[in-house]
Amino acid sequence: MTFNPAPLDAAEVLSPDWLTIALGRPVSTVTEVWRQENVATKIRFTADDEALCVKGYFGPSSAAFIATGSREARFYSELAPMLPLQTPACVYTGIDPETKHGVVIMRDLVPEGTTFLTALSPYSSDQVAATLEQLAAMHAATWDSAPLQSLPWVAPLFESYANVLPDEELAALVNGPRKEGIPEEVRQPKRIKGALGALARRYAGQPSCLVHADAHAGNLYESADGRPGLIDWATYQLVHWSFDVAYHVGAVLEPEQRAASERDLLAHYLDHRAALGVPAPPFDDAWADFRAALAYGYFMWAITRRVEERVMLTFNRRLGTAVTDHDSYALLGV
Numbered sequence: 001m002t003f004n005p006a007p008l009d010a011a012e013v014l015s016p017d018w019l020t021i022a023l024g025r026p027v028s029t030v031t032e033v034w035r036q037e038n039v040a041t042k043i044r045f046t047a048d049d050e051a052l053c054v055k056g057y058f059g060p061s062s063a064a065f066i067a068t069g070s071r072e073a074r075f076y077s078e079l080a081p082m083l084p085l086q087t088p089a090c091v092y093t094g095i096d097p098e099t100k101h102g103v104v105i106m107r108d109l110v111p112e113g114t115t116f117l118t119a120l121s122p123y124s125s126d127q128v129a130a131t132l133e134q135l136a137a138m139h140a141a142t143w144d145s146a147p148l149q150s151l152p153w154v155a156p157l158f159e160s161y162a163n164v165l166p167d168e169e170l171a172a173l174v175n176g177p178r179k180e181g182i183p184e185e186v187r188q189p190k191r192i193k194g195a196l197g198a199l200a201r202r203y204a205g206q207p208s209c210l211v212h213a214d215a216h217a218g219n220l221y222e223s224a225d226g227r228p229g230l231i232d233w234a235t236y237q238l239v240h241w242s243f244d245v246a247y248h249v250g251a252v253l254e255p256e257q258r259a260a261s262e263r264d265l266l267a268h269y270l271d272h273r274a275a276l277g278v279p280a281p282p283f284d285d286a287w288a289d290f291r292a293a294l295a296y297g298y299f300m301w302a303i304t305r306r307v308e309e310r311v312m313l314t315f316n317r318r319l320g321t322a323v324t325d326h327d328s329y330a331l332l333g334v
Contacts, residue, residue: 008101010041010058019047022092022105033108039065039306040234044108051108052091057101068234069102070095074153075233076104079210084137086229113224116231119311121217123252125261131220131228131252132269135212135244140276142210148238154210157237158296159200162193165303174302178313182320191334192302195295198332202292203240211244212236214300216251216315242286245269246293247300250322251315258322266290291326298323 012018019027027047034044041058044051057066073093080087088106095102110116117123148154165173167189174187185191212219212230219232249262266287270280280286301315323329 008056008058008096008103010043010054010056013054013056013058013103014043014045016047022094023047040069044110051111052105053088053108054103054105056103066102067100069104070100071102071153071236072233073102073104075236076106079154079236080233082141083210084141085134086223086227087233088229088231109221109223114221114229116221117217119216119218119307120314123217125253125257125265127228128249128252128261128265129268130226131215131230131248132245132265133272134228134230135215135241135248136269136273137276139209139211139241139244140273140278142238143278144207144209145238148210149208154236154238156200156208156239157235158213158239158243159196161299161303162196167193170303173305174316177309178302178316180313181317183324186298186320186324186329187302191329192295192299194334195329195332196299198334199240199292199296202289202332206240208238209241210236211239211241213239213243213247213296215244215248218311240289240293241273242289242293243296246290246322247297247319249290250294250297250319251301253318255318255321255325258318259325262290263287288331291328292331294319294322294326295328295332298328 014030014032016027016030019030029048031046032043033046036042039057039062040055041062042053042055044053046052055072057069073095076090077093080090088109090104090106092105093102142148170189170192174189174192179187212233213235214232215230219230221229221231223229245266249258249265253261267283270283270286274280298316298319301312301319304312
């Protein structure tokens with residue numbers, strides 16, 4: 001069911017009257033179980049005896065991001081049903097036609113034994129391999145897809161991210177506490193931002209596929225049987241496969257773990273994708289793409305602000321070290 005709400009706040013969404021309309025059944029009692037508020041608000045609750053979770057961009061501090069919610073609502077209503085992925089089952093999506101405020105209500109997976117990871121959850125190479133299998137399945141299912149390419153809301157966005165912050169503000173971020181362990185030449189705003197344009201040029205004309213584009217551990221969960229699932233579908237877009245693989249490996253593993261396993265993990269991803277019908281390129285070519293795409297992940301965490309500091313510091317260190325180790329900027333010519 002899709003219902004177009006007026007601009008909302010969290011209290012309204014959790015009211016029995018609103019949920020009665022959204023869920024298409026009478027709701028008499030609503031009990032909040034858990035709440036997390038960052039850029040978006042996520043609330044686990046029960047509607048009578050049904051365990052649910054709502055995500056939206058509620059309140060004045062999130063007003064600038066409400067259109068992001070419409071992207072996620074569209075993912076769950078239009079893309080998720082056709083993808084071979086483990087994602088939460090959605091019972092409601094709504095997009096306000098005027099404000100573009102998107103709201104998603106999903107089944108609460110916690111009572112089923114699902115574990116939602118945090119951004120800093122320890123992650124093993126075996127876990128990475130399992131997640132790469134999920135990403136490979138999505139990439140293969142959407143590989144060079146003409147129908148998806150006709151949809152403007154899945155078009156590549158990453159190059160436009162370079163306009164989010166002026167050089168002065170970016171310099172203040174990367175030269176503050178998050179500079180630890182990252183060489184000065186890697187922290188230059190013109191290189192950090194210039195890498196996005198260089199990546200766009202590198203992959204122009206190459207096959208694209210749907211990528212999650214933010215697959216760190218905080219956007220992952222494990223079902224009771226250990227299978228990984230993906231959440232927080234706000235930055236998906238049609239770009240090169242390497243954005244997901246490099247970002248995921250670089251973000252979830254400590255540098256020593258990454259260095260010891262990244263080539264094997266890349267080969268595992270390519271083998272799994274090939275088994276699904278998308279032939280792998282020569283490994284050396286794929287390895288160069290992996291090295292180059294690490295610059296995307298470092299950019300994403302160089303510009304991030306509204307997140308817990310230890311998370312930002314960890315991801316800057318991990319991804320900045322990966323860019324340094326692989327000389328990604330030189331490879332991209334920036």
